[in-house]
Amino acid sequence: MAYWQDSVDEELKSLSRLADGFTxxxxxxxxxxxxxxxxxxxxxxxxxxxxxxxxAKIEKAIALTSEEMTHVHYHPLxxxxxxxxxxxxxxxxxxxx
Numbered sequence: 001m002a003y004w005q006d007s008v009d010e011e012l013k014s015l016s017r018l019a020d021g022f023t024x025x026x027x028x029x030x031x032x033x034x035x036x037x038x039x040x041x042x043x044x045x046x047x048x049x050x051x052x053x054x055x056a057k058i059e060k061a062i063a064l065t066s067e068e069m070t071h072v073h074y075h076p077l078x079x080x081x082x083x084x085x086x087x088x089x090x091x092x093x094x095x096x097x
Contacts (some may be wrong), residue, residue: 008076012040015094025089035061037094038072047071049088053078 015037016022022044027088031037032050034057048071052058055076062074075082 004029009040011037011094013090015092019090020032022090023040026086027090028088029092029094031093032061032074033057035065035074036063036073037092039065039069042069042072045071047073049073049082049084051075051077051082064080 019025022041024046025044027041027045027048029038029048031051032052033054035050036051038048038061042065048096050061050072051074052061053076058074058076067071
């Protein structure tokens with residue numbers, strides 16, 4: 001699989017357009033990996049629950065996320081094991097299927 005560097009954030013622009021923006025939204029991101037996409041929109045969202053079944057990837061995501069992003073919560077879980085406590089405004093499955 002080839003890797004493409006998105007130097008102009010076209011991926012984020014596309015996600016934002018499809019989601020009608022992230023501003024003040026409560027987001028669930030399924031399959032967040034190391035949080036690469038999560039960190040790109042985190043400054044806009046009200047809160048984020050980001051899950052991935054790979055605990056090592058979640059550890060890396062936590063390490064790469066700035067301490068100011070207290071509204072971002074990473075969970076080392078499969079979607080089948082995640083229990084939402086409130087409804088979400090937006091659910092993202094980028095690169096997860």
